[in-house]
Amino acid sequence: MNTLEALLKKRLDDRTEMGLLRTLRHNDPHLIDFTSNDYLGLARSTTLAERIHEHVGPSQPNGATGSRLLSGNSPQHEAVEKKLAHLFKSESALLFGSGYNANLAVLSALPQRGDTILYDELSHASLKDGARLSLAKRLNFKHNDLHDLASKLKHAQGQVFIVVESIYSMDGDQCPLAELVDLAEKHHAIVVLDEAHSTGVVGLDGSGLAVSLGLEDRIGVRVYTFGKAMGLHGACVAGSKTLMHYIVNFSRPFIYTTAMPLQQVAAIDCAFDYLKENIQLQQVLREKISLYVKAVEGLAERTISHSAIQTLIVPGNDNIRRVAGQLQGKGYDVRPILSPTVPAGLERLRICLHTYNTGEQILGLTEELKKLSSPE
Ligand SMILES: Cc1ncc(COP(=O)(O)O)c(C=O)c1O
Structure with a gap:
């Protein structure tokens, strides 16, 4: 093995041993999205995509x-x-x-x-x-x-x-x-x-x-x-x-x-216009957040937040990984945040709420969180 390979491998092996190895993975389209930052659903809006496409036009340089x-x-x-x-x-x-x-x-x-x-x-x-x-x-x-x-x-x-x-x-x-x-x-x-x-x-x-x-x-x-x-x-x-x-x-x-690139400049232009015309999305998101917050009110492990980002603390990297895996097994795309990204002892599920999460999906997830909080 050459020097560079040996050096990198040693550091990666150390990381694996600490249980902190990061790997790239694809989103599973069958899971319900409680992870992405697409709070208002604009990334998945086909109307916005069409607008951007029209606005960019055919004759822009590629870069x-x-x-x-x-x-x-x-x-x-x-x-x-x-x-x-x-x-x-x-x-x-x-x-x-x-x-x-x-x-x-x-x-x-x-x-x-x-x-x-x-x-x-x-x-x-x-x-x-x-x-x-x-x-x-x-x-x-x-x-x-x-x-x-x-x-x-x-x-x-x-x-x-x-x-x-x-x-x-x-x-x-x-x-x-x-x-x-x-x-x-x-x-x-x-x-x-x-x-x-x-x-x-x-x-x-x-x-x-x-x-x-x-x-x-x-x-x-x-x-x-x-x-x-x-x-x-x-x-x-x-x-x-x-x-x-x-x-x-x-x-x-x-x-x-x-x-x-100009394509991106045009997309920003269109997205703010689109949001202005669809500003009720903010209210839809607020309602989804309220539904979630009310449902988890009694859970001691949550941190207090009124935004689209919600958390549930499950101390320990192994524990939080296991819990996230269980939730994924039930169909919810919820990811663990490990230490040292957050301080040790404050490892957590980071749950992002979106306009497109249905009430049923949100309450389904909160039921699972409650079960975690008081296992039989
Ligand atoms: C608070 C905060 N600032 C800045 C960034 C970086 O922004 P970007 O993803 O556009 O590079 C992030 C992204 O995670 C963030 O959460």
Whole structure:
């Protein structure tokens, strides 16, 4: 075996031994989807697909051919950015190929050496990785705990950036955003808000949490993603014109990558129009969430969430794998979230609710969860 193969194999074997080996698998179309982030069913909408197809038209280049600063820019990119800025009530918006890349772009470029990034301990990997790319000091604070944040703010050096999500991807709970913004202002800290799981599902026409609370002008940087409730792929950063000018000049994840293709730009354009015309989908989702929450009310193992992301804690990687396997055997596509993705002891089922989950499916799943909670 050559050196590289031996090195990789050893690390993979270690991982297998720890029970943490990851493998790619296909979705089983026979299982009921309680896993995907397609909360509003836009990814599976044939009407939206037809619209996108019509809107793209036949004569577009197959790719963007270069970065935005070289051959990849177009009036279509700028028109959609203008539309997104209007929706998200910001002066400006800038498209990115993914939320991961948008978060890297923001956090690698804004905080400088001598500054401090304070991030919620449950922040998504893309926010943590972005922070690691910056030269600033990084410190986490306890999840949604403003007392812990306040005490860390007292000792933080340089310009402080506070990094939070509007709805947390693993617990589905909401950031206490209004109070957090008050605290940030007291300390002249800049808030970076990731709206990945609120884009589309929260606020007027899907404009997210900050706009729904009227806080948009008090938050320095907002990131919206289109791969979840919008059913597509891609993301944008929303904020001031100066912020976008800065990113275009200083942010390597923006500068050194091929621009989004026009097909994708058109899809984003169509998806927000489609959502505006079908905004009742938000209410349908809320009703499905209420049905689920009411049905599992007594379960001690659940974490409290009013979003489409629900959880049931089953400590231990082996246990949670077994339980997820049992549920899959009963027809429910529910996946286990293992440690170290979540802290040890907080391994969980992550259950995503969708507009297209029927009441019967939801209650069927909750019955199974109750059986797990009190096995005979
Ligand atoms: C909170 C959060 N931010 C960012 C991302 C990354 O977004 P994308 O999938 O568009 O790269 C995710 C995706 O899981 C997420 O949950």
